[in-house]
Amino acid sequence: MGHQATITGTTRLFVIIGDPIEQVRSPQVFNPLLTGAGRDAVLVPVHVRPGGLAAVIQGFRAMDNLDGIVVTVPHKMAVAHLIDDIGPTGRLVGGVNAVRREPDGRLVGDMFDGQGFLIGLRRAGHDPKGRRALLVGAGGAGSAVGFALAGAGVERLTIVDVDAAKADGLASAVAAAHPQVRVDRGPAVPDGHDLVINATPLGMRPDDPLPLDPARLTPGILVADIIMKPAVTPLLHAAAAQGCIVHPGKAMLDSQVEAIAGFFGIPMP
Amino acid sequence: MGHQATITGTTRLFVIIGDPIEQVRSPQVFNPLLTGAGRDAVLVPVHVRPGGLAAVIQGFRAMDNLDGIVVTVPHKMAVAHLIDDIGPTGRLVGGVNAVRREPDGRLVGDMFDGQGFLIGLRRAGHDPKGRRALLVGAGGAGSAVGFALAGAGVERLTIVDVDAAKADGLASAVAAAHPQVRVDRGPAVPDGHDLVINATPLGMRPDDPLPLDPARLTPGILVADIIMKPAVTPLLHAAAAQGCIVHPGKAMLDSQVEAIAGFFGIPMP
Numbered sequence: 001m002g003h004q005a006t007i008t009g010t011t012r013l014f015v016i017i018g019d020p021i022e023q024v025r026s027p028q029v030f031n032p033l034l035t036g037a038g039r040d041a042v043l044v045p046v047h048v049r050p051g052g053l054a055a056v057i058q059g060f061r062a063m064d065n066l067d068g069i070v071v072t073v074p075h076k077m078a079v080a081h082l083i084d085d086i087g088p089t090g091r092l093v094g095g096v097n098a099v100r101r102e103p104d105g106r107l108v109g110d111m112f113d114g115q116g117f118l119i120g121l122r123r124a125g126h127d128p129k130g131r132r133a134l135l136v137g138a139g140g141a142g143s144a145v146g147f148a149l150a151g152a153g154v155e156r157l158t159i160v161d162v163d164a165a166k167a168d169g170l171a172s173a174v175a176a177a178h179p180q181v182r183v184d185r186g187p188a189v190p191d192g193h194d195l196v197i198n199a200t201p202l203g204m205r206p207d208d209p210l211p212l213d214p215a216r217l218t219p220g221i222l223v224a225d226i227i228m229k230p231a232v233t234p235l236l237h238a239a240a241a242q243g244c245i246v247h248p249g250k251a252m253l254d255s256q257v258e259a260i261a262g263f264f265g266i267p268m269p
Numbered sequence: 270m271g272h273q274a275t276i277t278g279t280t281r282l283f284v285i286i287g288d289p290i291e292q293v294r295s296p297q298v299f300n301p302l303l304t305g306a307g308r309d310a311v312l313v314p315v316h317v318r319p320g321g322l323a324a325v326i327q328g329f330r331a332m333d334n335l336d337g338i339v340v341t342v343p344h345k346m347a348v349a350h351l352i353d354d355i356g357p358t359g360r361l362v363g364g365v366n367a368v369r370r371e372p373d374g375r376l377v378g379d380m381f382d383g384q385g386f387l388i389g390l391r392r393a394g395h396d397p398k399g400r401r402a403l404l405v406g407a408g409g410a411g412s413a414v415g416f417a418l419a420g421a422g423v424e425r426l427t428i429v430d431v432d433a434a435k436a437d438g439l440a441s442a443v444a445a446a447h448p449q450v451r452v453d454r455g456p457a458v459p460d461g462h463d464l465v466i467n468a469t470p471l472g473m474r475p476d477d478p479l480p481l482d483p484a485r486l487t488p489g490i491l492v493a494d495i496i497m498k499p500a501v502t503p504l505l506h507a508a509a510a511q512g513c514i515v516h517p518g519k520a521m522l523d524s525q526v527e528a529i530a531g532f533f534g535i536p537m538p
Binding site: 006007008009010011013016021022023024025026027028031042043044045046047048049051052053055056057058059060061062063064065066 | 275276277278279280282285290291292293294295296297300311312313314315316317318320321322324325326327328329330331332333334335
């Protein structure tokens with residue numbers, strides 16, 4: 001028996017879209033919330049490759065009992081171009097990780113990654129204020145984390161991405177939004193930083209290369225990953241071996257759920 | 270707690286599409302079958318209006334973890350034009366009520382109304398082989414039943430419809446597909462038949478006229494109805510009073526589930 005209410009013809013739908021999809025935790029997290037709130041609704045995973053994203057979003061528009069979409073890798077940026085309106089954080093970041101269907105049928109999205117990351121970090125006792133942060137990955141999640149860290153008062157933010165234009169774009173945008181923060185681009189080398197964040201997908205697959213060379217990590221650096229599965233990524237494992245403090249991706253997820261549930265109008269227990 | 274397994278990122282999807290959708294029973298019927306078979310899959314309702322059907326089917330094509338679609342009113346005919354291949358019965362009838370995604374991604378549909386009727390009839394101990402059948406109603410369901418009866422080896426099939434062209438068309442098509450069966454058109458008079466099927470909607474509403482004159486029914490004739498609600502139609506009631514054996518519409522629904530489950534590769538308990 002499952003952790004969701006019995007599905008019938010009246011059941012409303014939420015979905016999570018991603019590629020890959022197998023590792024997502026949203027069904028296990030949101031379905032008990034929906035059931036607990038007495039909502040006749042269910043969240044199901046939808047595997048969508050980038051080439052199919054536009055067709056899937058068009059299809060969702062015509063599914064009248066669909067109420068919301070959780071968006072994960074690699075669709076956060078692309079979905080932002082396929083919906084009707086974007087909230088303030090999502091507009092800043094240029095991506096969304098949750099989309100809600102308004103009563104008039106419009107799809108409105110916003111980005112809760114950054115907020116989730118921050119809440120999770122603070123809940124674990126790590127205030128990013130005054131820290132020198134190295135952010136590896138300037139995609140959807142990386143952008144959200146970058147804006148959130150700048151907003152939380154890091155002293156310095158160094159942005160890395162294999163796509164130089166992406167790193168440039170994010171650095172300029174964060175600097176413009178937060179002129180008090182020193183924003184740089186740089187190599188994936190932790191020297192001079194005390195907070196390192198992996199916001200790339202590297203580490204989800206067993207044969208992925210590490211996002212940075214762990215030999216350059218020194219004891220006391222806080223190393224955070226946004227990957228949720230595996231819970232301890234090869235980077236976190238290597239960082240712990242170097243004497244670093246590690247902060248797993250699950251903390252971000254847990255904190256983000258609360259923000260997204262609020263956006264969807266699902267009361268928390 | 271629900272009658273379906275816990276949904277996770279690995280869960281495969283089945284959907285039922287219809288307009289309206291609230292009344293469908295497929296989620297309650299298929300989810301226990303999926304759970305019972307140990308399949309990590311769930312069937313959810315999708316409300317699609319006719320104007321959104323093409324977009325939804327295109328969206329389904331790009332949902333890589335979607336394995337099958339149950340199709341109900343009013344989409345059976347329209348879906349047949351939006352998929353890649355149609356099985357023999359669906360092609361004959363011109364509609365589908367189940368669509369499966371093949372390993373290569375192609376959407377293949379077929380119509381199981383007729384097969385469901387047949388299985389239900391046999392399960393009740395009534396083999397149509399060698400019978401002389403009078404089929405009243407040559408619409409979508411009537412067509413499916415007509416082809417199924419001919420395929421099951423009735424000796425004779427007489428087709429009746431208030432729309433003469435419809436009856437002609439179905440009679441010609443069934444005769445062409447099953448040359449060994451004597452296919453006629455005729456009045457709604459049971460003389461010379463030992464199996465009578467109502468495949469019209471007459472009997473769903475309390476003030477409907479009967480589809481044929483029950484005074485012409487004689488003891489021992491098997492009278493079947495495809496109407497599911499009411500369970501005992503006025504025709505079946507009158508037929509029983511005449512000493513006929515009666516076969517209600519619900520048997521067709523129950524048996525159809527088995528046929529569709531087989532098409533989807535879901536083992537029955």
